[in-house]
Amino acid sequence: MLFLAAAAAMTIIATLSSGQLAGRRVSQDLARQAHSSAVLHAAVLRSELAKYRSLPFVLAQDPDVASTLRNLEPARIDALNRKLETLSQGTGAAVIYVLDDKGMTIAASNWRRPTSFVGSHYGFRPYYQDAMRSGVAELFALGTVSRRPGLFMSRRVNDAVGVAGVVVVKVEFEALEQDWSASEPAFVADPDGVVLVTSVPDWRFAMLAPLSAKTKDALRASHQFGEAAFSSLPLSDNLVAGGKPTLVNGSAPRMSSTRFMAASTPVGASGWTVFTLTPTGPALQTAMTAARVLAFTMAVVLTGICAALLRWRGLSAARTARQEAARIELEGRVEDRTAELRRANDQLLVEMDERHRAQAHVQLMQDELVQSNKLATLGQIAAGVAHEINQPVAAIRAYADNAAVFLDRQQPGPARENLGQISSLTERIGVITNELRSFARKTNAPPQSMRLGDAIDGALLLMGARLRQHGVTIDRLGDLEDQRVLAERFRLEQVLVNLLQNAVEALEGTATPRITLRVVLRRGLVRLLVSDNGPGVSQGTAATLFIPFATTKLRGLGLGLVISRDIVAEFGGELTLEPANSPGAVFAITLRKAK
Template sequence: MTPPLSLRSLDRPVARWTVFALVGLVLLTGSVSVAGRFAAERSTAELQRQSAAAAALHEAVMRSQLEKHRSLPFVLAEDPDVKALLRSGDPAQVSALNQKLESLSGQTRAAVIYVLDARGRTLAASNWRLPTSFVGSDYSFRPYFRNAMRGGTAEQFALGTVSQRPGLFLSRRVRQGDTDLGVVVVKLEFDALEAEWRASGEPAFVTDPHGVVLVTSVPAWRFRTLQPLPQADRTRLRQGLQFGRAPLEPLPFVRKGDELSIRAAPGTPEKRFVAAGVATSTPGWTLHLLTPADRALDNAVAAARSVALLATASLLLTAGALLYWRERAHARALRREADRVELEARVEARTRELRDANDRLVLEMEERRRAEAGLQTLQDELVQANKLATLGQIAAGVAHEINQPVAAIRAYADNAAVFLDRAQPGPARKNLTVIADLTQRIGLITDELRAFSRKTSRHAHPVAVEDALSGALLLVGARLRQQGVRLERTGPPAAGVQVVAERVRLEQVLVNLLQNALEALEGVADPRVRLSVEADDAQVRITVADNGPGLAPDAAAALFTPFNTTKAQGLGLGLVISRDIVTEFGGDLSAAPSADGGAAFLIVLKRAV
């Protein structure tokens, strides 16, 4: 910032700073004064808004309390017990109604509930047990009685003649047809409401159309007035006994614009308030709320003046320091430019490093994908090799299964030729039929061998459990019969049960487990293999168990470890491959001791929906 010409023209620094100090002092004084006035106006407006909102809230609470009790005289005016007492005046009914009104008063928190006959005499009251009982009292002089008998309903705020406690009297006429029987009166006192107002810390009070304070959080203000009343009005109000012997003196208020001051006692300082008034649901009543203003106004003015002082001082300090910072701005700009160039160089180097790291990562990912593809190929080849090894183990039995029907075919063909030479076509046709059946059996065996030996996909789909079991048993059936092993099928039938798998790979697992069982049963008396299928809504459990010697603890612990085997010619991969296949199907393969004393293998697969 360029200094003003008048300052530039001064020769001596002392003179320049003297002028600067005088200008600063004027600015400080003016800003503090203006800020104080502005803060006072803003604070007063905010207090007025808060006071109006609080007054509306107080009025809503009072209205809710009044409306709740206004319905009580209406209900009691239709009560059969009340009408019965007013019709008969029977003393025997008084006690019951007294107790009823007493209970109702406690439930509704009404001060007193009482019933007057047509002459204004109290027949029953909720305070019948108290020394200040209304029973027997004559209230015919009360406006709330006369107006209710005349107009049906009435309300009057007055000082109780017996209890000497102020309250609002709500009355309603009781009629039977066209006959006026009496009046039901509910007296409502505002002690709890006044206590709530008192606890808020903001004086609140309600005035009637004459300006007389009826309900107030300051007991000393009750039955005082907002403005001095004419002597005639004061005399009339005293004669009506509505306010007892209250002097009806004006409140100690002094209005100053939007503010209102109160002097509690001579010699004490005045307290400032912001007043708000709101009309209530009771005609002629006005609720007034006084919000304390001393602390708020003083704090607002002090805060505004402090802010103005700090702001102006900061402005002056800024003006004094601006020149110094301007001289150094160019040096800082040069340093920033050098820092920027260095930062760009660092960013470029770091970007280059990240680019190289990304290229290496892409290369590593590609190598890993190739390694995974190679591993998958090796796994598939290992599974295929296991299938071919299994075929080699069962080849002799399968060959026997094929040789038997081939020999039978030859015999039946020779017999058919003999029968044809004898001109006996019937027996010849039967032999040809048997030959066809044997041929079909050979075809089933070769089809199963061809399907079992070829490579299959890894895609799982619904597979019938019974079909997989039948295929596996077809491949190992010859060995079962050769060893004299008895096959037992337990549990419910597996027809219709499907699992999520691939048939040939599932058959490979079953053939491996059956082959292991048959090897374990060599030399066992009465060898047995038990197959069972159990299914629920989510899973299918296939069990292959034998009654062989079982699994030794050390062998069971490493059962599914690659290259771990107890066989002289085994590689220790059959169960590992089988478990991997079942795992790919989303299932599990586990081993446990069999109930027959041997080993049991459990295949758990997802049931196909």
């Protein structure tokens, strides 16, 4: 009886404990799943916003917009209306319109429709006032005419005279909300906790947490959200932006579950937060039930085993002998298995050594390939460098002859001046030859702090003759000289020389060839942009640009950009082809900024 009571108690404890443990594990899995879903929704929303944020910037720079704001001729306004209409249809923006410096709409993409914004005054809207004051603004609100919610992106238009007006782009998220509605409930809230974009239409302009009457009155007075009731979401707990995934109770359309794992993640600079509600009821209940059934079954089996062991305790010595024999046999099998594992482990160590040797050989071949590319590049620029040296050598010969004549005439002053010129010319030759020797030297030095301007100066020195031969103008923009990055100078020079050579070849036949070097700082990174005004890179060529042996040159091997990308990657950076807003190609070298 005592054994049965203890067995029953242990079975109950094991069943209940296993259910709780399974519930905790499933909750952790659901939390990770919910967080991943929130991150995915945020990425989709960021992509949608990024697609439209460039529109106000581009239109604010459009000379047609500024000239129409200054000269309100009917022909200009009609042309601008048609341009905005075409741009709205092509980009999917809900509406694009232009306001003058008084807030009056002079042109809009919906100029043909009965709900046209042309002639309407929006000087009272915050997105206009903030753009006029700060240059750029964003506001999520209901449209005063369409009564449809959307994000208003505005940017101030400046010209030579001053502020000409404001360009506004309205973006609606109806398509995105329909995509979200196919899965779990998801919505976006602003910093005040107001639900803006949601897969559940009834939740629009609901609140993450209850608001005070004063705050509600202030929001209604702003007319930003129309006559919204600002009711709380139908959840038992208030959601907090940026918090860890947590279980909440509530109801959602088309969802049988009343318990959800709520997760959130920030969208970015807009201050918005994406929330997702992952149903937990079926998964949690199934896991707990299965764990309890398994624990109960195992407890019953263990109880039977224990009972059998108690019964077998009184068996005879023959049973004991058979058990001893079985134990010895088992030990033999374990020893055999251990020997097999030892042999397998030895074989694995041998394979690891072979792999390490293979990796070392691959690294050696890669270093040799980088050096070969460097020497091939050096051979291409050798003729130009020889011309750079021949000029000062000829000048040295002339100055030496002149100095001899002056000495014969007992004129030490002019002779000393000629000797000084010879000294400066030899220094120039020394700079060029030192740069060549350093460039050709094979190095595997680790990245360290260095001046970006040193690598740029070295590359331009090596490419100087070829640049002048082709009449290429070099523009250096931004703080190129004093920026310090983590790299190795001469390998970075190799990358720059490769990019400059490609740019010079692309500029052949261009009327006014120009190469621009510009530095952009971004969150601890230094981006060096190398651009030209040539024909640019076609879409087909861009797809194979960094594939080994893929080239459009008759004598090219297709390895220059591949090797350059690997060199920059060894610095912890990245070499990419950037989209160009104007004719030509733009390559970006992204490096870590040195402290």
